[in-house]
Every structure is written in C-alpha cells, then in structure tokens.
Amino acid sequence: xxxxxxxxxxxxxxxxxxxxxxxxxVNSRKCLREEIxxxxxxxxxxxxxxxxxxxxxxxxxDSSGHLLYSKEYSSKGKFxxxxxxxxxxEVCFESKFPMGTGRVPDQLVILDMKHGVEAKNxxxxxxxxxxxxxxVELRRLEDLSESIVNDFAYMKKREEEMRDTNESTNTxxxxxxxxxxxxxxxxxxxxxxxxxxFFKAKKLIE
Numbered sequence: 001x002x003x004x005x006x007x008x009x010x011x012x013x014x015x016x017x018x019x020x021x022x023x024x025x026v027n028s029r030k031c032l033r034e035e036i037x038x039x040x041x042x043x044x045x046x047x048x049x050x051x052x053x054x055x056x057x058x059x060x061x062d063s064s065g066h067l068l069y070s071k072e073y074s075s076k077g078k079f080x081x082x083x084x085x086x087x088x089x090e091v092c093f094e095s096k097f098p099m100g101t102g103r104v105p106d107q108l109v110i111l112d113m114k115h116g117v118e119a120k121n122x123x124x125x126x127x128x129x130x131x132x133x134x135x136v137e138l139r140r141l142e143d144l145s146e147s148i149v150n151d152f153a154y155m156k157k158r159e160e161e162m163r164d165t166n167e168s169t170n171t172x173x174x175x176x177x178x179x180x181x182x183x184x185x186x187x188x189x190x191x192x193x194x195x196x197x198f199f200k201a202k203k204l205i206e
Contacts (some may be wrong), residue, residue, distance in 0.1 A: 019113075023106040026054060026097040033090045036115055037154065040083045044113040047076040048093070051104050063088045080119075086154075090129045118145045 018196065024030055036042060048056045059077065060069040068089070069079045083089070093109055126136045199205045 014070045023109045029094040031092040041116040043080045043119040045078045046111045048107040059092045094106045
C-alpha cells in the first residue's frame, strides 16, 4: 500500500482557519500537520467523495501518538477537541479498497479546520448567556486580544530560548577554538624539540 504524507505548517497567530482540498488515491494515506498552542479549541468539518466499495478512515493524533479523534468508514462529519499542550497535531485520511476489483478514481477530500477565536461559536454563546450583539462583538474582540497577547508572549519566550541557545553555542565554539589553538601550539613545540634532539643525535647540529 502506497503511503504519502503531506506536511502543512500554518501560523497560529490570532487564531486561524483554513480550508483545503486534495485527492486521495485508493489504498493510500495522506496527513496534514499543524502546530497549535496550549488550551486552544480546534474544530473541523470534512467531506470525502464516495466511491463504490471504498472505505475512508479519519484519525487525529498528537506528536506522542495519542488519539484525539477517530472515525471509520465515514464520508463526512465534524470533530472538535481542545489541546492540552503546545504540540504538533496530525490529521490523517486513509482510503481502503479491496484489491483486484478494477480501477477506481481518486477521492476528493475537503477539509475545513478552525482553531482559536475562529473556532468559537459566538452565536451559541450569545444564546446561552443572553448577550446583545454589541456584547457578543466585545466578547469576540476580548478573545482576539487575549489570543494576540498569548501569541506575543510565546514568541518572546521562543526568542529568549533561541538567544540562550546562541549564547551557549558561541561559548562552546570559543572554548573549542582556544582548546584547538593550545593543542596546535603544544604539537608545534613538541615537534621543534623532537627535531632538535633528532638532529643532535645525528650530529647535524651542535
């Protein structure tokens, strides 16, 4: 069975949404990956074109292999989960078709994913909390502002980690350079004394 993995990296800034479509050959597997922050709501909706005798499975896992969502033999549906930590998440579609039953066209997969502010249903929130339109908009802006602040805090943290890594690397390179110079100087000095003793033993110099 042929296996093909499609990598998709999208920025998590301000919350994001994307819709993508691709063709899934029979007896193959295609995956999409995305990095998502901690405590972020992720929702999605998918639809797979139906083919006779073809069964399609959907599986969503994190980088540790933990199963977040799974659906077998489904042509369309919705999913939702909340991330527990900053991680790389993988959405995989797998097509299964009995061998020896002729040629079958590729299946068209349409995937619409949202996370962060984009994933929240503010209409439902307004109904539950009985909010006015202006209050709903203010809630949405508040969530968007919080998302922006969290993203900038994360970027600042990553910048500090990268700076510490660069400083540590520069220090190691400096010490290695000094060690290399000391080794070369020591080797050159040893060669001078060795050759001097050799030439004296051969009575070529006094």
